[in-house]
Amino acid sequence: MNEDWMLYEVFIRARSGLEHKHVGSLHAADARMALEHARDTYTRRQEGVSIWVVRSSEILASDPAEADALFEPARDKVYRHPTFYAIPEEVKNL
Amino acid sequence: MYTQALDAPQPPSAPTDERERLERFQARIDADEKIEPKDWMPEAYRQTLIRQIAQHAHSEIVGMLPEGNWITRAPSLRRKSVLIAKVQDEGGHGMYLYSAAETLGVARGELVAQLLIGRAKYSSIFNYPTLTWADIGTIGWLVDGAAIMNQIPLCRCSYGPYARAMVRICKEESFHQRQGYEIMLTLAGGSAEQRAMAQDALNRWWWPSLMMFGPSDTDSKHTAQSMRWKIKRFTNDELRQRFIDATVPQAEYLGLMVPDPELRWDETTGHYVHGPIDWSEFHAVLKGDGPCNRERLAARRAAHEAGRWVREAAAAYAEKQAASARDAQAG
Ligand SMILES: [Fe+2]
Ligand SMILES: [Fe+2]
Numbered sequence: 001m002n003e004d005w006m007l008y009e010v011f012i013r014a015r016s017g018l019e020h021k022h023v024g025s026l027h028a029a030d031a032r033m034a035l036e037h038a039r040d041t042y043t044r045r046q047e048g049v050s051i052w053v054v055r056s057s058e059i060l061a062s063d064p065a066e067a068d069a070l071f072e073p074a075r076d077k078v079y080r081h082p083t084f085y086a087i088p089e090e091v092k093n094l
Numbered sequence: 095m096y097t098q099a100l101d102a103p104q105p106p107s108a109p110t111d112e113r114e115r116l117e118r119f120q121a122r123i124d125a126d127e128k129i130e131p132k133d134w135m136p137e138a139y140r141q142t143l144i145r146q147i148a149q150h151a152h153s154e155i156v157g158m159l160p161e162g163n164w165i166t167r168a169p170s171l172r173r174k175s176v177l178i179a180k181v182q183d184e185g186g187h188g189m190y191l192y193s194a195a196e197t198l199g200v201a202r203g204e205l206v207a208q209l210l211i212g213r214a215k216y217s218s219i220f221n222y223p224t225l226t227w228a229d230i231g232t233i234g235w236l237v238d239g240a241a242i243m244n245q246i247p248l249c250r251c252s253y254g255p256y257a258r259a260m261v262r263i264c265k266e267e268s269f270h271q272r273q274g275y276e277i278m279l280t281l282a283g284g285s286a287e288q289r290a291m292a293q294d295a296l297n298r299w300w301w302p303s304l305m306m307f308g309p310s311d312t313d314s315k316h317t318a319q320s321m322r323w324k325i326k327r328f329t330n331d332e333l334r335q336r337f338i339d340a341t342v343p344q345a346e347y348l349g350l351m352v353p354d355p356e357l358r359w360d361e362t363t364g365h366y367v368h369g370p371i372d373w374s375e376f377h378a379v380l381k382g383d384g385p386c387n388r389e390r391l392a393a394r395r396a397a398h399e400a401g402r403w404v405r406e407a408a409a410a411y412a413e414k415q416a417a418s419a420r421d422a423q424a425g
Pocket of ligand 1: 154183184187263267
């Protein structure tokens with residue numbers, strides 16, 4: 001028997017200027033409670049200045065089994081990196 | 095950490111199509127890659143982790159009880175604030191760990207239910223009573239100290255969510271150990287009665303703390319597989335030895351006697367040698383016959399039942415809010 005509240009994923013911005021980062025999950029009856037629980041669970045030592053909570057079921061994740069199909073095509077496009085281009089030593093600021 | 099009773103299922107003898115996946119999986123582990131929730135993993139790896147993480151989570155939650163009952167009796171406001179913060183941390187540790195277990199496809203409610211019906215294990219250490227204030231000092235010093243010894247290698251565990259939870263927990267544990275040792279320092283520097291209280295607590299908690307590392311390597315069947323999977327990095331006896339080597343000088347500094355007449359420093363190995371551990375006590379406590387097993391479970395069940403109306407009210411309120419939001423949209 002499972003009476004768990006809904007699962008939420010928690011993201012925290014450690015300091016202004018930084019992006020929100022995933023820190024874990026928790027259960028809550030609604031989004032507002034998820035925020036309150038996130039504060040108590042993940043920021044007891046000033047670990048953050050901002051919290052996002054997202055219903056876990058709302059997240060669409062890529063399938064690790066399809067990682068090759070998704071990311072492989074970028075592998076042979078080395079011309080996307082600056083080191084691909086040979087520039088003479090004496091040319092500066094480039 | 096607190097998973098001394100782990101009985102890991104053996105990996106099934108795999109048919110040939112599975113064997114290749116198993117080999118690829120092991121190769122990833124050998125290359126120190128982390129395994130993440132949606133990655134393919136052997137069922138035995140998943141089950142071992144669920145059991146270990148759940149036992150660990152239960153230990154954090156049950157571990158709140160022996161200390162929680164001293165909050166109202168802490169000797170000063172400072173000690174009380176510290177103890178509340180520590181107990182709250184342990185609750186947080188339980189939450190991080192249930193959250194990590196859930197990434198393996200098990201519901202938290204299921205794990206909690208197993209604990210409440212007495213089918214789940216948790217660390218034997220929390221089935222001992224906290225008789226005096228010195229016990230609170232000793233728990234922080236020894237029990238959290240042993241937990242730290244166990245948990246630091248788990249920060250490098252092969253399963254990503256567990257490793258990340260352990261990093262978070264380890265950051266918080268150090269304060270637990272230090273506040274405990276500070277209590278012991280105060281008692282050891284106090285009256286004869288306070289020193290006796292400190293010694294008595296050490297006498298009662300020393301051996302149960304050593305047992306926290308689990309059975310001796312010769313009796314621990316599952317260590318090898320867990321080490322191959324990099325769930326475990328050191329054997330029970332290795333970690334126990336480290337703990338003893340670190341702790342004995344701390345006891346000496348307090349002027350307290352470690353209750354082991356056979357304890358001696360071995361010059362050649364550079365380690366302490368300790369006397370035999372009474373494993374029959376360990377197994378009895380684990381089986382449910384420790385001094386406080388029944389009391390701990392009864393307290394957990396009572397708390398769970400007492401919170402039921404809150405959970406139901408919150409769910410009903412959330413449902414009502416969602417319904418009126420739907421109505422507003424439709425209207
Ligand atoms: Fe803890
Ligand atoms: Fe702790």
